[in-house]
Amino acid sequence: MSEHKERFSDQMEFPPETPQPNVYPLSWHSHTRKLQEIWEASLREHWDPEKLPWDTFDVDSYSWEERESIAYWWTLLSVFDASAPPVFAEALVKTYELHEEDPVRKCFFSVTSDEQNHEIMCGLAITRLLGHPDPLTYEPKTDLGRRLQKNAKWLYFNGGRYWTGYKKAVPRYDLAVLFSSFLMGEIAAATIFKQMYSNAREAVFKEGFQNIGRDEGRHMAICMAVMERDYPKMGSENKAIITKQIRAGYLFLSAVLFEPPMDFWDLPGDFIANQREAEEMARGAGFGIPTYEAKKENWRQAIINVKSVLDVYGIPFPAIPEVGITGEEVSNIALEDIIPVF
Ligand SMILES: [Fe+2]
Numbered sequence: 001m002s003e004h005k006e007r008f009s010d011q012m013e014f015p016p017e018t019p020q021p022n023v024y025p026l027s028w029h030s031h032t033r034k035l036q037e038i039w040e041a042s043l044r045e046h047w048d049p050e051k052l053p054w055d056t057f058d059v060d061s062y063s064w065e066e067r068e069s070i071a072y073w074w075t076l077l078s079v080f081d082a083s084a085p086p087v088f089a090e091a092l093v094k095t096y097e098l099h100e101e102d103p104v105r106k107c108f109f110s111v112t113s114d115e116q117n118h119e120i121m122c123g124l125a126i127t128r129l130l131g132h133p134d135p136l137t138y139e140p141k142t143d144l145g146r147r148l149q150k151n152a153k154w155l156y157f158n159g160g161r162y163w164t165g166y167k168k169a170v171p172r173y174d175l176a177v178l179f180s181s182f183l184m185g186e187i188a189a190a191t192i193f194k195q196m197y198s199n200a201r202e203a204v205f206k207e208g209f210q211n212i213g214r215d216e217g218r219h220m221a222i223c224m225a226v227m228e229r230d231y232p233k234m235g236s237e238n239k240a241i242i243t244k245q246i247r248a249g250y251l252f253l254s255a256v257l258f259e260p261p262m263d264f265w266d267l268p269g270d271f272i273a274n275q276r277e278a279e280e281m282a283r284g285a286g287f288g289i290p291t292y293e294a295k296k297e298n299w300r301q302a303i304i305n306v307k308s309v310l311d312v313y314g315i316p317f318p319a320i321p322e323v324g325i326t327g328e329e330v331s332n333i334a335l336e337d338i339i340p341v342f
């Protein structure tokens with residue numbers, strides 16, 4: 001530190017204004033009752049993935065192909081869930097910089113913590129199934145396992161490209177815009193975990209899916225409450241960005257909820273065939289990944305739910321012909337444009 005540091009306190013009675021944005025709200029305003037309620041629910045419903053009934057999970061009762069196939073699904077989920085804690089931590093910082101009301105800050109803190117739980121759950125499942133804590137350095141035991149590891153490496157490569165774009169997007173966009181993307185992710189997540197819960201045979205997975213699904217339901221409610229607060233006063237410029245982000249969300253999240261659109265995801269030609277083979281294998285072992293048709297219908301329903309929320313605020317919806325939804329044409333979306341999270 002230089003000796004010539006200016007001392008304000010020698011010159012004035014009160015300090016100068018602190019430059020904004022500053023990550024330092026010395027205030028605890030509370031205006032949105034609903035958000036306070038969700039925060040309180042998050043404390044009541046908190047759970048610990050390590051305390052699930054892992055002792056009832058006999059991994060040796062599965063064949064290696066089944067183990068590798070089920071681990072592959074958790075790996076696919078991790079491509080989304082393992083990035084969620086830093087993604088929401090970044091958004092949490094933004095709520096502090098904006099001096100958001102206290103319940104918004106608390107809700108974002110809870111989402112960050114929940115998402116870390118989901119990522120921990122992925123890790124516990126993968127580590128047990130593979131007997132190794134890292135699906136990318138694991139040594140596959142079967143031919144299917146080898147092909148799935150190749151898939152996993154390509155998924156990881158694709159997912160890794162979106163972080164830099166996201167970091168640039170967070171300061172650039174209003175919280176209101178970020179929320180539409182979050183809503184897309186949360187509705188998608190709530191949908192898939194509900195399905196996985198009803199189809200799971202293994203107690204530890206069933207309980208895990210139930211908890212994760214409940215968390216995602218709260219995340220959805222947080223998005224809706226903030227949208228209800230902010231959307232009525234939103235300008236048309238932000239509305240257009242949201243339309244584009246919803247289309248981006250479809251392309252991004254389809255990889256886990258449906259099948260990855262190949263003009264957006266950079267994946268090898270045998271990717272989908274390998275993934276379908278693994279899903280069939282996992283289903284046969286009582287790990288109920290929805291079939292192609294069921295996924296398509298569920299994803300369509302989830303998107304219609306997003307649409308019904310945005311319709312209320314007069315936000316044009318993008319065309320999603322892949323699942324039979326008409327709307328505004330949106331093209332030229334790159335991974336770098338993506339905000340959606342899970
Ligand atoms: Fe999650």
Ligand SMILES: [Fe+2]
Pocket residue numbers: 115185186189215216219342
């Ligand atoms: Fe979530």
